Amino acid sequence: MNAVSPAARQNLSVAITGSGGSGAVTTGLILLKAAASTGFYGLMTRSAGPQIRGGESAAMLRFGPERVDCMDDRFDLLLGIDWLNVDRFVDEIPLGPDSLVVGNAAAGDVPEILAAGGARVRSFDFNALAAGVKGGRANMVALGILGSACGLPPAAMEAGVRSVLAEKGDAVVTSSLTCVMAGYDQDMVSVTVAPAPREERGNRWDISGNEACGLGALRGGIRFVAAYPITPASEMLEWMAPRLELLGGSLLQAEDELASVNMIIGASFGGVPSLTATSGPGLSLMVEGMGLAVASETPAVVVDVMRGGPSTGIPTKSEQSDLNLALYGFHGDAPHLVLAPVSIADGAFTTQWAVYLAEHLQTIAIVLSDQALGQSRSVTDEPREPANLLVRRTEHSPVDDYHRYAISDDGISAMTAPGTPGGMYTADGLEHNEKGTPSSMALDHELQMAKRLRKIESFDFGSDWAEIRGEGPLCIVTWGSVSGAVFEAVDRLAATGVDVRVLALRLLAPLRRDALGTALEGVGQLWVVEQNHSGQLYHYLQGAGVLPAGSRSVARPGPLPLRPGEVVDVILDDAGTGEDK
Amino acid sequence: MTVSALKAKDYKSGIKPVWCPGCGHFSVLAAATKALAYLGLPKEQVAVISGIGCSSRLPAYIDSYGFHGVHGRALPVAAGLKAARPDLTVIVAGGDGDGFSIGGNHFLHACRRNMDMTYIVMDNKVYGMTKGQASPTTDPEWSASKMTPHGTGVRRFLPAAIALAAGASFIARGFAGDPSGLTKLLVEAIEHPGFAFLEVLSPCQTFRPEQKDWKNQVHPMGAHPSGDAVEAARAIQADDGMALGVLYADRLPVWQPAYEPRDSLEAIEKEFRV
Numbered sequence: 021m022n023a024v025s026p027a028a029r030q031n032l033s034v035a036i037t038g039s040g041g042s043g044a045v046t047t048g049l050i051l052l053k054a055a056a057s058t059g060f061y062g063l064m065t066r067s068a069g070p071q072i073r074g075g076e077s078a079a080m081l082r083f084g085p086e087r088v089d090c091m092d093d094r095f096d097l098l099l100g101i102d103w104l105n106v107d108r109f110v111d112e113i114p115l116g117p118d119s120l121v122v123g124n125a126a127a128g129d130v131p132e133i134l135a136a137g138g139a140r141v142r143s144f145d146f147n148a149l150a151a152g153v154k155g156g157r158a159n160m161v162a163l164g165i166l167g168s169a170c171g172l173p174p175a176a177m178e179a180g181v182r183s184v185l186a187e188k189g190d191a192v193v194t195s196s197l198t199c200v201m202a203g204y205d206q207d208m209v210s211v212t213v214a215p216a217p218r219e220e221r222g223n224r225w226d227i228s229g230n231e232a233c234g235l236g237a238l239r240g241g242i243r244f245v246a247a248y249p250i251t252p253a254s255e256m257l258e259w260m261a262p263r264l265e266l267l268g269g270s271l272l273q274a275e276d277e278l279a280s281v282n283m284i285i286g287a288s289f290g291g292v293p294s295l296t297a298t299s300g301p302g303l304s305l306m307v308e309g310m311g312l313a314v315a316s317e318t319p320a321v322v323v324d325v326m327r328g329g330p331s332t333g334i335p336t337k338s339e340q341s342d343l344n345l346a347l348y349g350f351h352g353d354a355p356h357l358v359l360a361p362v363s364i365a366d367g368a369f370t371t372q373w374a375v376y377l378a379e380h381l382q383t384i385a386i387v388l389s390d391q392a393l394g395q396s397r398s399v400t401d402e403p404r405e406p407a408n409l410l411v412r413r414t415e416h417s418p419v420d421d422y423h424r425y426a427i428s429d430d431g432i433s434a435m436t437a438p439g440t441p442g443g444m445y446t447a448d449g450l451e452h453n454e455k456g457t458p459s460s461m462a463l464d465h466e467l468q469m470a471k472r473l474r475k476i477e478s479f480d481f482g483s484d485w486a487e488i489r490g491e492g493p494l495c496i497v498t499w500g501s502v503s504g505a506v507f508e509a510v511d512r513l514a515a516t517g518v519d520v521r522v523l524a525l526r527l528l529a530p531l532r533r534d535a536l537g538t539a540l541e542g543v544g545q546l547w548v549v550e551q552n553h554s555g556q557l558y559h560y561l562q563g564a565g566v567l568p569a570g571s572r573s574v575a576r577p578g579p580l581p582l583r584p585g586e587v588v589d590v591i592l593d594d595a596g597t598g599e600d601k
Numbered sequence: 602m603t604v605s606a607l608k609a610k611d612y613k614s615g616i617k618p619v620w621c622p623g624c625g626h627f628s629v630l631a632a633a634t635k636a637l638a639y640l641g642l643p644k645e646q647v648a649v650i651s652g653i654g655c656s657s658r659l660p661a662y663i664d665s666y667g668f669h670g671v672h673g674r675a676l677p678v679a680a681g682l683k684a685a686r687p688d689l690t691v692i693v694a695g696g697d698g699d700g701f702s703i704g705g706n707h708f709l710h711a712c713r714r715n716m717d718m719t720y721i722v723m724d725n726k727v728y729g730m731t732k733g734q735a736s737p738t739t740d741p742e743w744s745a746s747k748m749t750p751h752g753t754g755v756r757r758f759l760p761a762a763i764a765l766a767a768g769a770s771f772i773a774r775g776f777a778g779d780p781s782g783l784t785k786l787l788v789e790a791i792e793h794p795g796f797a798f799l800e801v802l803s804p805c806q807t808f809r810p811e812q813k814d815w816k817n818q819v820h821p822m823g824a825h826p827s828g829d830a831v832e833a834a835r836a837i838q839a840d841d842g843m844a845l846g847v848l849y850a851d852r853l854p855v856w857q858p859a860y861e862p863r864d865s866l867e868a869i870e871k872e873f874r875v
Binding site for chain 1: 658858860864865
């Protein structure tokens with residue numbers, strides 16, 4: 021146990037479970053909207069088994085007056101619409117003696133295992149309450165009970181119901197609202213721990229990580245997408261397809277990932293910024309095509325929404341284990357870009373930046389999102405955009421002797437688009453000379469490899485390569501979805517007088533060695549925190565020689581989310597004894 | 602295009618082909634440049650896309666835009682390009698190994714997607730660039746490859762029959778030894794609205810010298826099959842694989858996304874505001 025308790029009760033953590041079709045995720049979604057309309061920030065993650073119908077699912081929420089970028093150590097409230105297969109979620113929904121478990125009397129007793137930690141238990145007959153309403157559903161009664169337990173006003177509950185269920189028609193909305201109020205009127209006051217209402221309501225957004233990456237892509241100018249369906253990336257593609265059309269673009273569903281990556285290379289060669297999205301198994305298939313993008317200097321972006329691996333792994337749950345593949349997966353020397361958003365909303369910034377960088381540097385950019393970011397919703401501040409627009413260097417009126425792969429100081433050579441008279445060339449995955457003609461000569465290989473490396477290494481990436489907070493000799497380096505838990509852990513530590521600096525890397529390749537060196541000045545003890553089994557970031561940074569002696573890897577695989585308390589424990593244990601482990 | 606004064610030689614890039622003397626692919630290159638000149642297509646409006654193999658070297662030898670991609674993936678590159686740039690004339694070139702083995706899945710889906718492009722497969726029934734291995738169109742008993750010393754023992758892939766079953770809307774077969782017939786077929790293929798598959802019997806002098814005899818084996822398709830897929834299937838299956846001409850042509854729905862912006866990014870962003 022760590023000595024630091026969470027800051028004064030500022031937010032509530034709620035889990036809702038049920039078998040597939042019970043409406044647990046919809047219930048969570050409405051509760052999140054209700055909290056948002058009350059003025060709160062919030063976060064909702066979800067967990068599901070592999071079944072399409074009839075499996076188990078859970079919605080996990082946390083909301084309050086301050087931004088929340090990770091789940092808490094424990095849940096204040098667990099509500100089970102039913103308890104079918106709930107044992108599969110026990111690890112994902114930690115409860116404590118202060119927790120409250122609410123069960124549906126119609127679905128049997130609350131399982132012993134849930135109350136084992138001393139949590140209080142209440143039961144209501146959701147089904148009986150719903151039975152009195154025409155078209156009534158147990159999950160809407162549950163929603164009312166939750167709203168009451170969380171202290172959300174009835175008007176907010178109504179706003180939530182309307183925003184999620186309006187498309188199902190008036191009858192559904194009316195019966196749902198009646199059920200919600202039937203649940204709301206149950207006596208929950210004695211067990212309620214409600215956050216204080218929020219006075220000021222800023223410009224907040226309600227967005228998922230998959231949507232954020234899709235929006236960033238559109239903001240960056242992506243107008244062609246080719247992709248093959250895969251969990252948990254499909255929602256990004258489904259969100260993009262109709263919106264690309266609105267903007268005059270298109271999405272092509274490919275026959276496989278080998279095709280999709282080559283399709284975006286073709287479209288980009290045609291002058292249209294292009295992207296695909298996939299998950300680990302698809303990224304494995306795309307490695308060949310990504311190498312072609314590097315060699316032919318064709319801009320393209322691949323968003324990898326990571327899931328548990330290796331092989332088919334755990335498709336529905338999160339892990340940060342594709343970093344090695346993204347960094348090293350190419351044959352030959354293939355300089356390219358690897359980025360990762362540090363929060364759900366940052367998916368928009370990072371993907372937009374990735375598009376800009378890929379276009380400007382004429383290479384492939386891989387964006388490493390994951391299931392925890394992609395399939396979670398965040399009520400958060402409006403995502404920012406990169407300060408500087410970066411575009412593809414083109415040539416509209418080439419001189420007679422146009423050289424597509426001309427050697428230049430910054431390594432970037434102008435790229436004509438088909439249709440440009442006098443700019444004809446053949447893009448090639450074979451090594452080539454400046455003209456683009458295939459060449460196996462040593463000098464051409466040397467010059468072109470140096471060009472492809474130089475354009476990336478010498479580029480000024482500015483200050484967005486990492487999110488850096490705090491100072492002092494203790495430091496955590498992290499990346500991607502676990503950054504939220506790390507930032508919260510550091511806030512908790514700061515509240516007890518332990519200052520820890522954090523570097524959450526947004527640009528993973530090329531590694532900004534100099535900037536990293538500067539950011540790590542004065543660090544005496546360092547932890548690399550990530551969610552995979554082998555410490556992939558840790559070994560990458562060790563290989564680059566940028567970590568101080570004694571730096572420690574804090575790595576564990578998915579699918580359980582990293583919780584801030586875990587990070588606090590590690591820092592206090594290590595820093596307290598002054599020993600490196 | 603009456604203003605076009607471009608001749609066939611104007612479409613040649615001047616880069617010397619890597620092909621062996623006597624290779625059938627020279628004839629395909631000549632036919633391609635003649636067809637482009639005949640059609641009067643502006644060079645910058647043409648894109649020639651390929652994968653890997655002897656025949657896939659074609660783009661560099663034509664003075665147009667080109668993409669020499671990786672093995673088997675020419676059709677996806679072409680699909681992306683055509684989807685993004687419907688104004689371009691897209692020609693895909695490759696061989697039997699590239700198109701029917703490593704790229705076989707893309708071939709099926711390019712046929713059924715029926716995008717407006719031309720796919721030339723120079724079929725010599727051997728992997729030439731890797732020095733003479735059996736390809737999907739090689740006869741099962743051909744035992745001259747060290748990798749399959751007893752022959753493959755596997756039945757031949759039937760490109761035309763499979764293209765028809767997969768939904769291609771234009772299927773033809775030409776012969777490198779009949780340059781004028783080949784040019785004519787190529788013009789028809791380029792003009793065809795939809796996916797036009799042109800199989801070209803293109804002898805490999807180095808690894809399949811016996812193909813010199815193809816000139817005595819080819820024969821006209823004879824009666825031109827209508828756009829009736831059942832009739833065409835019958836004729837293609839009855840054929841010995843050496844019949845030249847158009848084997849099937851029909852007007853089928855062409856896949857091509859429309860590009861008409863109807864809204865702004867600002868309007869899309871509104872959905873996220875609380």
